[in-house]
Structure formats: structure tokens, C-alpha cells
Amino acid sequence: MKTADGALKASSYPKGKNGLSGKPGRDGSASASPGTAASLTCKDWFSLSAESAAHWRLSPAPEDGMAFVLRPRKEAAPKERYRIMVLFPKKSSAYDTAMETILSVFRDKNICAEFVGVNFFMKEEAGAAALRQAEADPCDLIFSMGSGSTDFVHKNHSAGKVPVVSVCAKDPVLLGQIRDYDTGSGNHMAFTSLNVPVALQMAYLRKLIPDLRNIAVIYARKNRSAVITQFRPLRDMAGRQGINVMEIVVEDRKNARAEIESKMPAALESVRKSGQEKNSLIWITGSTSVFREIETINRNAGVIPVLSAVPDVVTEGDNSAVLSIGVSFENNAYLAAIYAIRILREKAEAGDLRVGLVSPPDIAVNFKKAREIGLLIPFRFFELASYVYDHEGKKVRMKGQKVTDLAPQP
Incomplete structure (x- = not known):
């Protein structure tokens, strides 16, 4: 028109x-x-x-x-x-x-x-x-x-x-x-859609940590879309595979930092007592109030890998998730x-268009964070990653293209 x-x-x-x-x-x-x-x-x-x-x-x-x-x-x-x-x-x-x-x-x-x-x-x-x-x-x-x-x-x-x-x-x-x-x-x-099919997401997680035992999921209860499309599907599939799911729930999005600070240690206590840190991960959903608190989450995670459904949470420096499998x-x-x-x-009709899905998913890796916690990143992840940050946390790949002559060693 x-x-x-x-x-x-x-x-x-x-x-x-x-x-x-x-x-x-x-x-x-x-x-x-x-x-x-x-x-x-x-x-x-x-x-x-x-x-x-x-x-x-x-x-x-x-x-x-x-x-x-x-x-x-x-x-x-x-x-x-x-x-x-x-x-x-x-x-x-x-x-x-x-x-x-x-x-x-x-x-x-x-x-x-x-x-x-x-x-x-x-x-x-x-x-x-x-x-x-x-x-x-x-x-x-x-x-x-x-x-x-x-x-x-x-x-x-x-x-x-x-x-x-x-x-x-x-x-x-x-x-x-x-x-x-x-x-x-x-x-x-x-x-x-911002989502990756949960079966595909879980396949990547099992490739990263073959003996995966625990997933701590952080989400905001009032973020209905994240609960329905990210938390519940992951919880249900993990349960079918014998993986324990722990919930870290933000009740008041305006108070997310304080809630995460107080709830994470208790939720992860059993993981640490059983010595299962290397067979566990923390999963950040696409709730803005949650993923913007990445610094707080990292501080409480220790050596447990912090992953996100949001590639934008993997960034330069220290305030970053170690890995993301999702859609940017x-x-x-x-x-x-x-x-x-x-x-x-x-003049295409909007009602005739199928759901727009990004495939394969966007992978983002921060090798600085991986080295700090001793996490080995599969080489295939490195090959597929659209965004890569090297061992110093500097951006070396963006949108699938090299942005510096310095390449990280996976």
C-alpha cells in the first residue's frame, strides 16, 4: 500500500x-x-x-x-x-x-x-x-x-x-x-520464533556433558512465554532422560538480583556436596530480568557451567555465559x-507464511569462561559457532565471520 x-x-x-x-x-x-x-x-x-x-x-x-x-x-x-x-x-x-x-x-x-x-x-x-x-x-x-x-x-x-x-x-x-x-x-x-526445539537443544547439552546429571534452570515465574516454551519443555525432556532439574525461580522481576543471590547457593548445595559440578549445568532462560543478572549468576555458579538460551548473553570479557545454544x-x-x-x-499473505525458524541454532562460545572452569568445548561447537570469544574474552568471530587474526584454540 x-x-x-x-x-x-x-x-x-x-x-x-x-x-x-x-x-x-x-x-x-x-x-x-x-x-x-x-x-x-x-x-x-x-x-x-x-x-x-x-x-x-x-x-x-x-x-x-x-x-x-x-x-x-x-x-x-x-x-x-x-x-x-x-x-x-x-x-x-x-x-x-x-x-x-x-x-x-x-x-x-x-x-x-x-x-x-x-x-x-x-x-x-x-x-x-x-x-x-x-x-x-x-x-x-x-x-x-x-x-x-x-x-x-x-x-x-x-x-x-x-x-x-x-x-x-x-x-x-x-x-x-x-x-x-x-x-x-x-x-x-x-x-x-526465538526458540530452538527442545530435543535439539538437549542433544547439544548431552554432547557437551555426556554424563549430564543436573540442570539448574533460572527463570522468571511471571514470564509466561519463557515458562511455557523454555522451562517446561526442558524440564519434561530432562526428566524422561533421568536428569535432575532444579528450579531457581525469580518471583519479582524488579528484585531479580537479590532473589538469584539468595536462591542459587541453596539450589546448588546438593550438587556441590555430591561432587557433581562437572556433570551439571546452569541454564538461563530468555527472561530479560534473569539474563541481565549474568554477573550475579556467574559469581554464584563457581565451576558449574552457565549456559543460556539467549546467544546475546555470551559476550566479551567476564560477564558472560560460557556457551549459548539458541536464536539470537x-x-x-x-x-x-x-x-x-x-x-x-x-504481496505475500501473512497468513500463508509458515513459522519462521532459525536453523541451525546460533551457538556462541566464550573460551575465557570455559578455560576458567575447565570446560572442554567440542570442536564441532567451535566450527558451528556464529560468535566466538577467545581465551582472553575478546571477540574473534562475529556472525560466522572472523574479525581478528587471533583464533582461539578449542
Whole structure:
């Protein structure tokens, strides 16, 4: 669908303080010229890196800081200009990463689009208003950012006219949003998944630790999607294989650090008393409140390997998991962007698209952490890894490509 200039009507939203930081542009936008090192933020819930800010202008819409518009800084006169709404449920660094990836894909493929970001903070009235706005303005497509937004849109917009693509959302089949992985939704929603099938995940874990006896799973109880798609499937499969599963549950996500600090020692006491540290692992689910506490988790883990379903938790330096087997926010967002382009340019029907799965899974390895705890990484893992950090914790492979002449010795 072709749009006019596509400016979001601020009058459609409550007025108030705009909440944008950055140098104001002449049009009232927060701006950064190419070559500067200025990142941009929208209030305290969205951040745009300096690299992206060199190519995209972040404008306040509306004045209360709960929404923004991103437009290209430079664009030729396009035959088509698309308006895309991105529905956010909360603040998350994962969503910033996903948004950066989507912007990069659209720019690389020379697709002229503006992105209207709306944070509805999981409030039904605000979410419904955003969906009505997407239909009325109208938007050409909606990205439902995160499992919370995707669940809300599935319940409130599956019969809508504007096509939807989920991004940074967990397994839609396990969440009951779609029947299976090979059949489209039949409505206006196309789904992607952040999950790796649990059978495949378990196969990797058994390859890493053949005599695996214990898995301590850390998850947030209120993160419904992580509980349903990550914790329960792993618990059930581990139980069938005779592996003991210990739960470390965060009840209050705002108090996650203190809860993890107090609960981990007790949960791991039996493992340490039995001398089974080398046959055990700690598994971090995709709960933001959990994986952002990686420093606390590492400190309490000792020599027990800390693994994650989130590749982004494996990073440079010490505040990193040793290994991840999952789907990166970046690769999931890339797939979601490709789905969106198929819908916009190729006129594919969102409801005809099968669930977007990243395969093989993204593997990330930090050899510094592995050496510290004496964990041997199978060479096959090293071969397959998209992200590798060497024995000093420095990045040597990124997105499957070598970034330095120094290679780690597995």
C-alpha cells in the first residue's frame, strides 16, 4: 500500500513531556549527523545506537514519549513509502537490538519506510488504541515486538486488516497461537520464533556433558512465554532422560538480583556436596530480568557451567555465559524483516507464511569462561559457532565471520 508523507498525528495520543534525548533538529526531532557518535533515546525505554542514528532520524511522536517515528535521513524519491508500526510491550535491550537489525535490513535493501514505535506497557487500553491507529492512519504492516505484544495482537487483532509479523517472540506453537510450524495462521499474522526445539537443544547439552546429571534452570515465574516454551519443555525432556532439574525461580522481576543471590547457593548445595559440578549445568532462560543478572549468576555458579538460551548473553570479557545454544535476537529480527519485505513487496499473505525458524541454532562460545572452569568445548561447537570469544574474552568471530587474526584454540 502506498502512503502519503506518513507523519504520525501526535493529536491521536495524549500530550505531555516528549521524553526524547538528543540534539533537537529544526523539525523538533532528536538528531545526529553522519560521522557523529551520538546515540538517541526515547524517554527511558528505547535506544538507538550512534551507528543507526547516523542513518535514521528519531522524532517525538507523541509528546509524552511513549511513541516515536523513525525516518531515513537520506532517501531518494521513492515510488513507494511504507509506514510500519512497531508495538513494544516494555523496555528491553533485546528489542533495541531487534529494531536496529530491522532498520539495517530495510536500509540495505533500499526500502523506503518510516517506523512508528509505540510502547503500550501491556496496558490493554493503550494497546487497543495503537491498533486502531494502525488501521485508521493506515499502516502497511505491524511488527509485534516481544512475546507480550505478540500475545496481545493475537488476541485483539488476528481478524484485523493490517498484516502483522512477530519479532523477538517465543514459540507460537507451544503458546497456542498457531497450529503447527508448517501451516500459516490463516489470518493476518505471520510468526517467527526465538526458540530452538527442545530435543535439539538437549542433544547439544548431552554432547557437551555426556554424563549430564543436573540442570539448574533460572527463570522468571511471571514470564509466561519463557515458562511455557523454555522451562517446561526442558524440564519434561530432562526428566524422561533421568536428569535432575532444579528450579531457581525469580518471583519479582524488579528484585531479580537479590532473589538469584539468595536462591542459587541453596539450589546448588546438593550438587556441590555430591561432587557433581562437572556433570551439571546452569541454564538461563530468555527472561530479560534473569539474563541481565549474568554477573550475579556467574559469581554464584563457581565451576558449574552457565549456559543460556539467549546467544546475546555470551559476550566479551567476564560477564558472560560460557556457551549459548539458541536464536539470537539479531537473527530472529533479520528473519522477521525478510518476512515483512515479502509481505510488502511481493504481496505475500501473512497468513500463508509458515513459522519462521532459525536453523541451525546460533551457538556462541566464550573460551575465557570455559578455560576458567575447565570446560572442554567440542570442536564441532567451535566450527558451528556464529560468535566466538577467545581465551582472553575478546571477540574473534562475529556472525560466522572472523574479525581478528587471533583464533582461539578449542
